[in-house]
Structures are given as C-alpha cells and as structure tokens.
Amino acid sequence: MQAFYGVGIVLLSGLALAFAAGIIVGEATDRWFFGGALVGALLITYSFIILLLRKMGVIGPRKAER
C-alpha cells in the first residue's frame, strides 16, 4: 500500500508541475480564467498529495489527536 501511495504522490506532483506551467502560460497570454482555474486545480492536487502523505504516515496526526 505504501508503494501505491508513493506512486500516487509522484504522479500528483507531476500533475501539479503541469498545472503550475499552465498558470504561467495563462498569465503570459492574459487568459485569466484559464490561469485562475489552474490555480484551483493546483491547490486541489496539493490537497490530495497531503492526504496521501498522511495515509503513508509521513505527516500528522496533530499532537492533540495522537
């Protein structure tokens, strides 16, 4: 399962990189809605990376909830 999560994190990181590149493209070409949507997509991708890191046990839970 750990390997599955690890692969997921690598794939999501690649996706996040693509979204970040898209934001730059959107900014360079003044396509603000495109860039703004990709900001959202990037944040959503980050949230799933954090979820997988948590499931792997790399981060959390918070002290009060251990």
Add this chain to the structure above:
Amino acid sequence: MSTVTAHPSRYGRFMTGLLRITLRLDTFIHKLYPTDFNPLYYTGGLSNLFLFILVLSGIFLFFYYEASLAAAFESVRYISDEVPYGGIIRGVHRYAADGFIVAILLHLFRNWFTDRHLFSRDNPWISGMFLLLFGGLIGFTGYQLVWDERAQVLTTMFLAMLRSIPLAGDGLAKIFMGGVGIGEGTLVRILFLHIVPASTLYVMLWWHYLRLRHPKVWPPGVWVLLLVGLVFLLAGVIPATSGQPATPAGRPTSFPMDVFFMVPFWLLNWLSPGAVVVLGVLLFVGGLAVPYFSRRETAPQMGVRHAGVAQVIDGNCTGCELCYFDCPYNAIVMVPSPGPGLSKAAANRTLLAVILESRCVECGICIGACPFEALELPKFMERDVRIEIAQAVQA
C-alpha cells in the same frame, strides 16, 4: 435511579434513525479520510473558511464596485472582463457564498441529528439560526448589486414582500429604496445591507462561541486546499456572469434560479408575497424553538437523575487547571488561591477552581478530569456509582 417506563415517541425514533445515518456517513468517510481529516467534524470550520474567502474577495470587489443605477452594471462588467483576474475573484466570491450556505446547513443538520443543540447548547443553536438568516440576506443582496435584469426583478419581488408586512411594510419599503421609488440611493442601501450584516457575522460568531470551550474554528489544511482550489476551479471553468443590464422600462418575468438564496422568490410562483413572509417568519421562529421542543426523551426516560451542580473540595484542589481546560461549558474559572490546600499536593497551590453554577450542566466531565478528587457532584457521589456498578454486576 429511575427506570425507563415510556417508549420513545415517533419523533424520537425518527431522530434516532437520522443519528444512525449520520454515524454511518462518518464510518464511510473514515474509509477515505483519516478521522482527524473527516470534514463532517469541521462543518463549522468549513463555514468559517468560506466566510474568510468571502471577506477577502469582497474587499477586492469593493474597490472597483460603483453603487449607482447608471454605473453598477458597468463596474461589474469591468471587474469581470478588464481587471486582471477580476472575473476569477468575482467567481470565487459567488461560489464561496454557495459553499458558505452549504457548510452552514451541513453544520445545522449534523448538530441537530446528533443532539448537539439541546440543554446548554441552545445558545450556539440560536446564534446559528441568526447566522443562517443573515447569511441568506447577504447572499440575496449580493445578487441585487449586479443590477442586471435578475437584480431588478428580485428587487421588485422583495419590495412586494416588504409591503405585505402590516403597518410597517410601506415604511420599510421606503427606507429600503431611499424614496418613493427605486432611485440613486437604492443601490447604496443595498450595498450597506450587503456589507454591514457581513461584518456583523463576526459579532454573531463571538456569540456563537461564547459557551464553547474548544470550538473547531478552522478545518484541516487538506480541506482548506481542496475547497479554496474548488472555488478557484469553478470560477475559472464556469465564470460568474451577469444577465442583460436592468432598464427602467424592462419588465423581465423570469430569471436564472439559485437554489441557495432564491427559494423564497421561487415560492412566489404559487404563494402571495405576504404568505412567503409569514412562511419565512414561521420557519425562523420554529428553528429557534427546536432546542426546546425536540428532546427525544425526558430525563426520567433516560434514567438520569438530577446530579446537582459540581462542587470544588477546597482542601484537595491543587490549582492544576485540568478541570478548567476540560469543561466544555466554560463553567469553571481559576481564581488566585486565598490560601494553601489541606492535602500535600495542594499545599503550594497558587490557583483555586471555582464553579460558575449558572453554567454547570452537571455532566461530570470535571470529575473525570481531576486526578486529586477535588470535585464532586453532590447528589451523585463516587460511592453511589460504585454501589450501582456492584449491583449491576450481581444482576
């Protein structure tokens, strides 16, 4: 201890069914998310998150918005089309408003179904009803500010509702319009009704948290990222748009529906304005009364007796503050100790716990929190509990 003599009512059984569904939903979510990431544990925090997004994006929009009949529509178009990322921020504001209402409703239903609105929790429930009411008003006035055809017809319908109120209706309508008809002062008033209640929400939140010791005011980071990302994604993919600009001669008869803010106006298809106002008032008053009329079982039915307000045993209190931190009802305060305690552990104390009797709900949490036997429920002593346990074991 009294025994259970009456069966729960049909309402009680129905609410128990809803409680089971709520708990099953938790179990399902825990298969996907760790328990500390369960969004249903943070529905209040999610509402706060959306409110924070609304305030930030609202401040941005406020800098560009012009509150006049001639310029409002054009200023919104300028924000959407010409201000860099202005259309995105407008969309974020619009979708965060929907998210705010959804999060509030989730919060309301979860606390209702899990009985977290009863007894001493009536204060958060009632303040929450006001938060919902104001949230709806703010969302509705937000649609008016665009001043397109939908805003125009909404304003006409709202005025019809105001005028249907006996005695005060015409006066309220006049105050709302800033004169005998919709004029230059109207949008300034609508902007006022949009921003001031939004600011008031934070005062109401203070009221909401007044009796809660450890409110979860913010969701976990994973949900902050997901939801902020979602509103940005929606704002980019399905941009917030305006209809045709409002005109004095325009008489639009239909408009795009928003299920979160326009249900009262949708009801006008079948009901008179006065009936919609009466229905709204009944719903609100009924909502306020829920904590007092929705108890599933009485205390005797639950086999609970009156335990008496908790009392501090002065000689044993060490001033450690554990009870103070554990009490969910803010019913314990720590005061400077007037002298040393009697026990060895309490000899060097500097603080002493004091119970605020009006806030104590006799739950016994402080008894469990205290390692020094410095608290007791006077009508429910430890020896009573031991006797009951012994009797139960023998039976």
